Amino acid sequence: QVLLQQSGPGLLKPSQTLSLTCAISGDSVSTNRAAWIWIRQSPSRGLEWLGRTYYGSKWYNDYAVSVKSRITITSDTSKNQFSLHLNSVTPEDTAVYYCARLFWNKKGPDYWGQGTLVTVSS
Amino acid sequence: IVLTQTPLSSPVTLGQPASISCRSSHSLVHSDGNTYLSWLQQRPGQPPRLLIYQISNRFSGVPDRFSGSGAGTDFTLKISRVEPEDVGVYYCMQTTELPWTFGQGTKVEIE
Numbered sequence: 361q362v363l364l365q366q367s368g369p370g371l372l373k374p375s376q377t378l379s380l381t382c383a384i385s386g387d388s389v390s391t392n393r394a395a396w397i398w399i400r401q402s403p404s405r406g407l408e409w410l411g412r413t414y415y416g417s418k419w420y421n422d423y424a425v426s427v428k429s430r431i432t433i434t435s436d437t438s439k440n441q442f443s444l445h446l447n448s449v450t451p452e453d454t455a456v457y458y459c460a461r462l463f464w465n466k467k468g469p470d471y472w473g474q475g476t477l478v479t480v481s482s
Numbered sequence: 483i484v485l486t487q488t489p490l491s492s493p494v495t496l497g498q499p500a501s502i503s504c505r506s507s508h509s510l511v512h513s514d515g516n517t518y519l520s521w522l523q524q525r526p527g528q529p530p531r532l533l534i535y536q537i538s539n540r541f542s543g544v545p546d547r548f549s550g551s552g553a554g555t556d557f558t559l560k561i562s563r564v565e566p567e568d569v570g571v572y573y574c575m576q577t578t579e580l581p582w583t584f585g586q587g588t589k590v591e592i593e
Binding site: 397406407408409422424425458460462466467468469470472473474475 | 522529531575581
């Protein structure tokens with residue numbers, strides 16, 4: 361059974377950096393059988409894929425165009441976790457953020473974190 | 483790729499079928515020949531949950547009253563007999579082409 365446990369602050373001020381971590385149990389962040397992804401959900405934008413990281417002889421990252429200039433996804437193999445960093449946040453970044461696993465042989469997000477509500481407000 | 487779901491709301495009677503359509507702006511057939519269209523269920527207050535992947539494959543533990551079909555740009559999720567626990571919002575999602583995208587969601591509620 362794969363479990364994803366999210367952690368990170370829920371309240372930020374404009375211009376700060378959003379940092380969330382997703383701790384993995386039951387799988388390895390460096391597996392070559394899955395990608396690890398971040399998705400957010402807000403009433404105005406619905407579900408929005410933000411980016412992915414995966415290992416395949418080296419680390420790869422892909423990001424949504426809407427956040428590409430502000431986003432970084434990192435992985436920590438020693439702690440078996442991956443993290444989302446989104447800088448220069450504005451109130452438009454207010455959303456519930458989810459981490460998830462996408463197994464390559466399904467290419468559907470099969471395990472999800474519990475979600476973190478992040479509010480950006482001055 | 484834009485995914486358009488219809489209807490946006492589906493009031494159904496318990497025990498009756500429900501059907502949700504997802505239409506893509508582009509073909510979802512990948513260069514490897516597979517079609518990466520998934521269906522997710524989101525119950526109130528919970529993260530989304532994978533129901534169906536690659537058009538018609540049920541994920542582990544998903545009841546067989548859920549089925550998926552379609553090809554190319556047109557896909558359908560069917561619930562053969564709606565149960566109380568099926569209340570929620572259903573999303574289609576494509577992972578054929580970056581950026582991965584979602585439909586806007588269809589709310590299934592009991593009449």
